[in-house]
Amino acid sequence: MSRPFASVRARATLGATLVVAVALVAAGAAVLFSLYANLTGQAGADAERNARTVAADLAGGVPYRDLQLDDQDEPVQVLSADGTLVAATDGLERISGTATGQVRPSPQPSPTPTPTAGGEDDDDDTEADTEADDVGDDDGGSGSSLGPGEIGDAAPLSNGSATIDGRSGDYRFARVEVDVxxxxxxxxxAGAPLATEQSAVDTALKVMLVGFPLLLGIVGGVTWLVTRRALRPVEDIRQEMAEITASEDLTRRVPEPDTHDEIARLARTTNETLAALETSVDRQRRFVADASHELRSPIASLRTQLEVGAAHPELLDVPGAVADTVRLQHLAADLLLLARLDAGERPLDARVDLAALAREAGADRPGVRVMAEEPVEPVEVAGSRSQLERVLGNLLDNGRRHARSEVTVSVRTAGGKAVVEVADDGDGVPEADRERIFERFVRLDDARSRDDGGAGLGLAIARDVAVRHGGTLTVATAPAGGALFTLRLPLA
Incomplete structure (x- = not known):
């Protein structure tokens, strides 16, 4: 496939891959965060449960020296009211993330009652107590008021690490206060291990690092293949258009896919454009051929007369030569006007009184009767005076050629339009030929002489000018049985 379409495939593949990559990264980050939060929350709940179990023993009257901490697999510390470590998990070698880094309980005298419920004395500003107050105490730390044997509701959490019997790990610690x-x-x-959370997150991350590139590769490959298949009809259309251009054969058409998508509509539109172009070229070729044929007759006649006059001056038909010259001049003017109309020349935006124009055109042609000689108001339209004058003149000349006695012209307004009607009392136009007579170089009576019938351009020019002015020109049967031409133009 050619480079432009390969570039489209590459851009489509790259765009789809980037979109999927962003979506995967966002989804992966959300999954990892959710997994980490859930597992960390579970570890915090386990740590709180362990801490409350020990606190329940203390609240139940078990001396801290008799707490069963030797069987604990997780790190546990018990601090007295003054922040002294009084009990710890057996085998605890190192700990961080709690109020103290001590791992061995300090010797304590026999417990004695304290005078306050909170169990704090005047020396509670020691360094150990300061450390205890700094570890996430939501309800005021050791200064909270707990009744005898009560366990605090709050259980602040923190992360740390510990080493037990030579095994180190990260832990989630919960802090619980109890009144003894x-x-x-x-x-x-009390701590709960974070090894499960770390292992799960690491496993998920590894799966993503392996699976995401594989998935992106699959997405890119599928997009490449699908885009290639989708653009294949476009390449077929391009190749056919290139061959049509090279061969200049406008009868050929591009293939239309059996789908109902944009590419199928593109193919149909391309074929419609080719059909319109073929029609336009054929029309242009016929126009050139017909124009050449029409020009050849007066030129040949004029040449013959001049050659005879050169050899025998007394035989020169001067009136005939002048008539052929005038006919040739009119034909050249008609061909020039048609060429300008085909080129899309816009009419001038001037105000033209059709009633006055009809009176002037009728006055120059015997046998033409203009109805409503004095209209109450001018019937004005916007356009080119010379072109509209040509339309009226062509219609009147056509009526005079076919009328038995007279041609009538009426000008009026109806429905926001200016209406000009030209009627004759001739034989009329057969219904089957009422559109054909507006084609160029068409004569219904082929037996007529060219001098009487003209070149067959008058009605074609009249309709083209009417259309260029936003109007219409139609033919029907006149009340007298002849042809009735109706010109409708927007009022100015």
Whole structure:
């Protein structure tokens, strides 16, 4: 396939691949974020559950020295009211993300009751207590008021890491406060591993890194093939048009796909354009041939008369030569006007009184009677005076050639239009020929002499001028039985 269509395929493939890539990246990011949030939330819930289990033992009266933390697989820390580590998971070697980095409980004296419910003394501004207050306490930290044996509702979460029996990992820690009767408010930190979350996210990321490029490759390949198949009829149309251009054979047509899409409509429109072009070229060729034929007769006659006059001056038919010259002049003028009309020349935007124009045209032609000699108001249209004068003259000349006695002309207005009617009392125009007479170089009576019948351009010029002025020209049967030509033009 040629480069322009390959370029279209490449652009379509690239565009589709980019759109899918952006969609996949956005969807993948959303999936990873959702997976991370769900698994992190699950780890936080497990950490809170572990912390509340230990807090429940403390609230139930179990001494912190007797807490069963040796069997815990997750890191647990228990801090006293003054922030001292009093209990921890057995085998805890390192921890971060909690209020203290201590891993071994400090020796504690026997518990003694404290004078306040919150269990805080005047030395609660120690460094350990300051660290405990800084770890995500939503309800005021150790200063919160809990009744005897109550467990705090809040469980702030944080991320950290820990090493237990030589195994290190990341954890999600929950902080729960509990009031131990007679000992004050203790703080329990318990963790839940984030290994499952990290493993799941890593696995999903690896699947995306492998699957996304593969999916993009499939999308690109399918788009390339589909675009190639969709553009194949376009290439067929292009090749046929190139062959038509090279051969100049306007009878050929491009193939039309059996679909109802834009390409099929393009093919149909192209064939319609070719048909219109073929008609126009054929019409132009016939016009040139007919014009040559029409010009040959007066030129040959004029040449013959001049040659005879040159050899025998006494035999020179001067009136005949003048008549042939005038006929040749009129024919040349008609051909020039038709060429200007075919070139799309727009008429002048002047105001023309059709009633006055009809009176002037009728006055120059014997046998023409103009109805309504004095119209109440002028019937004005916008256009070229010379071209409209040619229309009226052609219609009157045509009527005079076919009328038995007279030609009548009437001018009036009807429905926002100027209406000019030219009627004769001749034989009329057969209904089957009422459109054919407006074709160029058409004569219904082929036996008539060319001098009497003209070149067959008058009515063609009249209709073309009427159409150029936004009007119509039709023929029907006159009341007297002859032809009735009706010219309708928009009023100015």
């Amino acid at each position: 009767p007679g000992q004050g408010t203790f703080t329990v930190f």
